[in-house]
Amino acid sequence: MRDFEFPRTACLIIGHPCDPFAHPAKEGMTQLPTPRGVLTPDRSLADLTWLRVGGPADWLFQPADEADLAAFLGALDPAVAVFPMGVGSNLIVRDGGIRAVVIRLGRGFNGIAVEGDRVVAGAAALDAHVAKRAAEAGLDLTFLRTIPGSIGGAVRMNAGCYGSYVADVLEEIRIVTRDGLVETVPASSLNLRYRQSELPDGAVVVSATFRAATGDPAALEARMLDQIAKRDASQPTRERSAGSTFRNPVGHSSTGRADDTHELKAWKVIDDAGMRGATLGGAQMSLMHSNFLINAGGATAADLENLGEDVRKKVFQSSGITLEWEIMRVGEYLQD
Numbered sequence: 001m002r003d004f005e006f007p008r009t010a011c012l013i014i015g016h017p018c019d020p021f022a023h024p025a026k027e028g029m030t031q032l033p034t035p036r037g038v039l040t041p042d043r044s045l046a047d048l049t050w051l052r053v054g055g056p057a058d059w060l061f062q063p064a065d066e067a068d069l070a071a072f073l074g075a076l077d078p079a080v081a082v083f084p085m086g087v088g089s090n091l092i093v094r095d096g097g098i099r100a101v102v103i104r105l106g107r108g109f110n111g112i113a114v115e116g117d118r119v120v121a122g123a124a125a126l127d128a129h130v131a132k133r134a135a136e137a138g139l140d141l142t143f144l145r146t147i148p149g150s151i152g153g154a155v156r157m158n159a160g161c162y163g164s165y166v167a168d169v170l171e172e173i174r175i176v177t178r179d180g181l182v183e184t185v186p187a188s189s190l191n192l193r194y195r196q197s198e199l200p201d202g203a204v205v206v207s208a209t210f211r212a213a214t215g216d217p218a219a220l221e222a223r224m225l226d227q228i229a230k231r232d233a234s235q236p237t238r239e240r241s242a243g244s245t246f247r248n249p250v251g252h253s254s255t256g257r258a259d260d261t262h263e264l265k266a267w268k269v270i271d272d273a274g275m276r277g278a279t280l281g282g283a284q285m286s287l288m289h290s291n292f293l294i295n296a297g298g299a300t301a302a303d304l305e306n307l308g309e310d311v312r313k314k315v316f317q318s319s320g321i322t323l324e325w326e327i328m329r330v331g332e333y334l335q336d
């Protein structure tokens, strides 16, 4: 581990997260630096994901601010894995949890500022809040209104809907690299494509700058209300899900390009394979929208992932199409 000096708040409470001795080495993990933010060992991630499943992170780190995050990562043994998470709306965290320091940004990272035709949003800001704030200022980021994630997750996933994507409006991002440097990266370096981006390994997005078209605030608000109504009518928005489970089949997926075709949908091939409503343990392919995998009550991550794999098998058998997961599955399976 490198030499480091941490900004410290005085803390004399043994076992309190501020106490350096509260962060002993876990098996296979070196001693962790002591940040100003909150560092929690063996923290269950289930309540931090939309599907409400998953085992613990070895450590959950909630940095106080950008400087705290940069100092922590700069001092952290490079051998220790880190995993940034947003609000867990596109994740199945497996039941065995994540062998890493999971980094979750909070209050120090949720500012939203409008500067001319640009919106600068902290990575922890919710997409919906950014869309609303932009609309009030007469800027069109309306497509973000119904995506339930945070800005960090939206950048990483190139989130999009109703024909618009982060790639269309993103100008640049600010990141903290795995070794603790703060850098600005232009959107053109991220190779943004359908639900994918290329961020440097272990980098945490801390903010994003969007350039948006102008519009009448009342019309933008009306468009957002319309989008909410459309979602509620067609998707199980009140269930525990992670959005679309699988990408639309290759050649028909939505990449944002003008020549995209949209004829063949994942939900259609799932229906054709007879898997709408299929269940496994507490997991179900939603009756309302067959490409939504839901925790209908008491599901484990294994129930959800195994049901998804059953669907992929059945779709392949019935149509020859191999569905690709859109939901990210992370962490370890529970050992028997």
Ligand SMILES: Cc1cc2nc3c(=O)[nH]c(=O)nc-3n(C[C@H](O)[C@H](O)[C@H](O)COP(=O)(O)OP(=O)(O)OC[C@H]3O[C@@H](n4cnc5c(N)ncnc54)[C@H](O)[C@@H]3O)c2cc1C
Binding pocket: 050, 083, 084, 085, 086, 087, 088, 089, 090, 091, 105, 123, 146, 147, 148, 149, 150, 151, 152, 153, 154, 155, 156, 157, 158, 159, 160, 161, 199, 203, 204, 205, 206, 236, 237, 241, 242, 243, 244, 328
């Ligand atoms: C009901 C529902 C509807 C949905 N509809 C849509 C939709 O229309 N369009 C769409 O695109 N998605 C949709 N989603 C999926 C999901 O909301 C998006 O993928 C969202 O962008 C994920 O953001 P998050 O903050 O929840 O990220 P998480 O799910 O927590 O993480 C997703 C990925 O982003 C990475 N990540 C998160 N934050 C950071 C950060 N600060 N720095 C670096 N990496 C980070 C994580 O490591 C992970 O790889 C939907 C989900 C639900 C539940």
